[in-house]
Amino acid sequence: MAESVRRLLGKPGAVDLRPYTKLLSAIEAEEDGLRELSDAELNEKAIELGNAELPYERGDLVLLCAVGREAARRTLDERPYDVQLLGVMALLDGHVAEMATGEGKTLSGALAAAGFALRGQRVHLLSVNDYLAKRDAEWMRPLYQLLGLTVGWINEDSTPDERREAYSQDITYAAVSELGFDVLRDRMVTDVADRVVPPPAVAIIDEADSVLVDEARVPLVLAGAAESAAADMEMADLVRTLKPRIDYEVDAEGRNVQLTDTGIDRVEKALGGVDLYAEDEESRLPEVNLALHAQVLLQRDVHYVVRDGELRIINESRGRIAMLQRWPDGLQAAVEAKEKVDVSETGEVLDSITVQSLILRYPTLAGMTGTAMAVAEQLREFYELEVAVVPSNKPDIREDRGTRLYATREEKEDALVAEVEKVHDTGRPVLIGTQDVAESEILAERLRKAGLECVVLNAKNDADEASIIAEAGTHGAITVSTQMAGRGTDIRLGGSDMSDRDRVVESGGLFVMGFGRYPSSRLDGQLRGRAGRQGDPGDSLFFVSMDDDLLVNNAPETTGYKAGDDGEITGQNWLAMVDHAQRVAEGQLLEVHRNTWRYNQLIDVQREVVLEHRELVLTGDEGDRHIRKDSPTRHTELTDELARALAAIGAGAGAGTGAGNDAEESSEEEGAEGEGPEATEEHEEQAREQVARAARLITLYHLDRGWTDHNAFLSELREGIHLRFLGRRDPLDEFNREAVPVFKGFLDEARTRAAETFGELQVRDGAIDVGAVGVKRPSMTWTYMVHDHPFSSPIETLAGKLKGNKSTG
Numbered sequence: 152m153a154e155s156v157r158r159l160l161g162k163p164g165a166v167d168l169r170p171y172t173k174l175l176s177a178i179e180a181e182e183d184g185l186r187e188l189s190d191a192e193l194n195e196k197a198i199e200l201g202n203a204e205l206p207y208e209r210g211d212l213v214l215l216c217a218v219g220r221e222a223a224r225r226t227l228d229e230r231p232y233d234v235q236l237l238g239v240m241a242l243l244d245g246h247v248a249e250m251a252t253g254e255g256k257t258l259s260g261a262l263a264a265a266g267f268a269l270r271g272q273r274v275h276l277l278s279v280n281d282y283l284a285k286r287d288a289e290w291m292r293p294l295y296q297l298l299g300l301t302v303g304w305i306n307e308d309s310t311p312d313e314r315r316e317a318y319s320q321d322i323t324y325a326a327v328s329e330l331g332f333d334v335l336r337d338r339m340v341t342d343v344a345d346r347v348v349p350p351p352a353v354a355i356i357d358e359a360d361s362v363l364v365d366e367a368r369v370p371l372v373l374a375g376a377a378e379s380a381a382a383d384m385e386m387a388d389l390v391r392t393l394k395p396r397i398d399y400e401v402d403a404e405g406r407n408v409q410l411t412d413t414g415i416d417r418v419e420k421a422l423g424g425v426d427l428y429a430e431d432e433e434s435r436l437p438e439v440n441l442a443l444h445a446q447v448l449l450q451r452d453v454h455y456v457v458r459d460g461e462l463r464i465i466n467e468s469r470g471r472i473a474m475l476q477r478w479p480d481g482l483q484a485a486v487e488a489k490e491k492v493d494v495s496e497t498g499e500v501l502d503s504i505t506v507q508s509l510i511l512r513y514p515t516l517a518g519m520t521g522t523a524m525a526v527a528e529q530l531r532e533f534y535e536l537e538v539a540v541v542p543s544n545k546p547d548i549r550e551d552r553g554t555r556l557y558a559t560r561e562e563k564e565d566a567l568v569a570e571v572e573k574v575h576d577t578g579r580p581v582l583i584g585t586q587d588v589a590e591s592e593i594l595a596e597r598l599r600k601a602g603l604e605c606v607v608l609n610a611k612n613d614a615d616e617a618s619i620i621a622e623a624g625t626h627g628a629i630t631v632s633t634q635m636a637g638r639g640t641d642i643r644l645g646g647s648d649m650s651d652r653d654r655v656v657e658s659g660g661l662f663v664m665g666f667g668r669y670p671s672s673r674l675d676g677q678l679r680g681r682a683g684r685q686g687d688p689g690d691s692l693f694f695v696s697m698d699d700d701l702l703v704n705n706a707p708e709t710t711g712y713k714a715g716d717d718g719e720i721t722g723q724n725w726l727a728m729v730d731h732a733q734r735v736a737e738g739q740l741l742e743v744h745r746n747t748w749r750y751n752q753l754i755d756v757q758r759e760v761v762l763e764h765r766e767l768v769l770t771g772d773e774g775d776r777h778i779r780k781d782s783p784t785r786h787t788e789l790t791d792e793l794a795r796a797l798a799a800i801g802a803g804a805g806a807g808t809g810a811g812n813d814a815e816e817s818s819e820e821e822g823a824e825g826e827g828p829e830a831t832e833e834h835e836e837q838a839r840e841q842v843a844r845a846a847r848l849i850t851l852y853h854l855d856r857g858w859t860d861h862n863a864f865l866s867e868l869r870e871g872i873h874l875r876f877l878g879r880r881d882p883l884d885e886f887n888r889e890a891v892p893v894f895k896g897f898l899d900e901a902r903t904r905a906a907e908t909f910g911e912l913q914v915r916d917g918a919i920d921v922g923a924v925g926v927k928r929p930s931m932t933w934t935y936m937v938h939d940h941p942f943s944s945p946i947e948t949l950a951g952k953l954k955g956n957k958s959t960g
């Protein structure tokens with residue numbers, strides 16, 4: 152009892168769960184009564200909640216949880232555990248619920264969604280991929296139905312109508328990226344009826360840490376009108392000949408690379424004696440830098456794989472191929488040149504939105520994940536979200552054996568192989584987490600040489616993920632994986648059908664080993680969490696060596712230790728240093744996140760101004776009003792001309808019925824010149840409508856065109872601004888100094904251009920065609936995500952450096 156009470160109280164620093172736990176007995180007390188009700192009566196109880204206040208008061212919360220529990224029991228045959236209801240209550244209060252692997256987050260998320268939806272709020276349940284969006288929506292559908300709620304889901308291949316339909320349901324499941332693409336496309340519509348996404352209300356985010364922190368900076372992009380960036384093969388070939396430490400230096404964190412003076416000389420010579428720093432060579436230096444970044448910092452089988460003649464980026468926090476992702480254009484082309492693969496189509500960026508900005512549109516946010524506490528600070532800083540640590544249903548009996556530190560990589564490898572052999576001899580399944588694709592393959596080879604058969608799971612065979620993971624808990628299985636095994640996959644002891652469960656439990660359950668610690672404690676935690684699921688037995692153990700990147704890049708000192716015969720370093724200080732190095736790595740990522748966020752904030756403010764104005768034009772008569780004011784004469788002329796032309800057509804149609812009347816036909820011809828039949832009020836009204844529509848389309852066109860150009864200007868400004876560091880100025884100040892005044896004239900400029908274009912309109916065949924004056928939308932658009940490269944962009948690195956200089960100087 153004491154243990155269960157202690158577990159229910161929650162962790163210090165997190166949301167206090169006590170107010171929720173106090174309600175559990177009241178919820179349970181409702182149970183018998185609710186079981187007696189018919190489905191229709193239960194539904195009526197749910198509908199009663201429609202009048203409740205949000206956030207729910209005690210009594211309503213009890214009713215919601217009790218009704219939800221009974222509905223889940225009837226429809227899914229799963230009676231939500233107390234801890235799942237704590238999760239529901241935390242979500243309803245707008246927190247991030249930390250719930251361990253396999254604890255049933257899907258059901259908690261669904262009951263919370265129902266809570267919001269019953270109160271009339273539209274809920275978006277955001278998953279990390281299409282598969283989960285569809286699976287979870289279909290899985291939870293009967294539950295929602297019983298509560299009188301509707302549910303829909305969206306996938307990459309959903310049509311606009313299907314999307315609109317899905318978003319019109321009470322609850323919609325979608326991958327974050329699909330939602331973002333819809334929002335971007337909606338911003339470009341010229342007719343309100345074409346929009347698919349309703350105004351944002353509530354978002355519940357699955358794998359919240361991954362989405363809100365790891366992917367926060369990823370811009371989702373809408374592009375149109377194809378054009379390909381030329382791959383610079385010459386540059387790729389040139390940087391390939393440069394030598395490390397002589398021609399270029401990589402900084403201590405492995406995040407940036409810079410030419411040395413020797414390197415600059417060599418490049419300048421190879422380019423025919425140019426001066427890279429001369430003003431008229433301004434574009435050369437970034438080109439060299441991009442090629443060098445691509446060559447030195449982005450490694451095949453670590454950051455990307457080449458599959459079917461195409462680059463496929465690996466998502467660092469998930470270890471999977473990142474679908475639909477590309478690096479920023481110049482870098483993408485540089486890596487494609489390096490690998491000599493075809494240059495992929497880019498197109499012009501029409502608009503983009505970062506995941507963070509997308510999510511922050513929602514007035515109410517909540518999320519769930521297995522690992523949230525480690526990013527509690529970021530969740531608070533960027534989203535004002537607090538973490539509620541929900542205890543597990545059954546006590547966690549996994550044994551976490553900490554970290555073993557070795558002097559060299561070989562010794563670390565020997566130790567791991569020996570440990571795998573020992574554990575494998577007892578029949579226990581072993582899962583080994585590696586840092587990247589290349590490492591997983593090398594290690595697997597090594598294990599096989601030692602006679603230990605194993606299965607590899609990495610970004611190269613991620614299609615087999617489900618089947619590999621399903622069997623990773625089988626007696627005697629050895630699975631080597633990248634971070635992929637860290638999330639969203641259930642490793643059942645005794646194989647997928649759990650037929651051999653008793654034997655595997657008996658032997659001690661799954662043993663998870665980490666070959667190196669990850670750059671974030673959350674990734675370690677996710678790997679560890681694969682063992683000890685729902686009270687299962689299991690172990691975890693990490694192997695680290697002094698020459699691991701994590702230590703080389705982030706530890707203050709990696710010499711002066713004493714190692715045993717097997718290379719193991721046991722001093723507590725040294726082990727503490729590993730944790731320290733991980734915190735340094737986490738801190739750096741946070742800095743990069745903050746930095747990007749600061750830039751995006753300004754861009755978001757400007758975009759908001761454009762969007763607000765765009766909305767007035769789209770839904771009202773703002774465009775027409777402005778043009779009438781700016782070009783009153785032309786506006787009146789065009790309207791009159793069109794009204795007469797409409798009248799002429801009307802007269803023409805009448806004449807047609809009066810068969811072969813020459814006089815009338817000639818007067819019709821004259822009508823086109825303006826001498827025809829009088830326009831009636833109806834014609835005038837039609838003409839006014841058509842002119843207003845044209846004014847709207849033209850204004851929208853110039854707003855969108857202007858934004859696309861401004862966006863390109865901002866990206867270029869941001870990428871190029873590091874040159875200003877030569878003047879030792881703060882790049883963010885510089886960015887704002889340039890970006891703010893340029894934007895000042897934005898709306899006026901769009902208005903002027905709209906009036907100009909309007910002036911060119913002609914009446915033809917009783918209509919005005921805006922296409923004839925160049926107002927055309929891109930014939931095709933497509934969407935992708937810009938993959939955040941693992942190093943900071945030069946500007947961010949320099950920003951960090953300048954900050955360092957400032958604080959020391």
Ligand SMILES: Nc1ncnc2c1ncn2[C@@H]1O[C@H](COP(=O)(O)OP(=O)(O)OP(=O)(O)O)[C@@H](O)[C@H]1O
Pocket residue numbers: 229230231232235250251252253254255256257258521638639640641
């Ligand atoms: N109250 C319950 N009673 C019985 N089974 C449950 C209950 N809640 C969830 N489950 C089962 O537990 C399993 C794990 O659920 P779910 O996939 O939602 O976990 P999760 O927390 O999302 O895990 P992961 O972190 O791996 O994604 C599912 O098979 C589900 O059917």
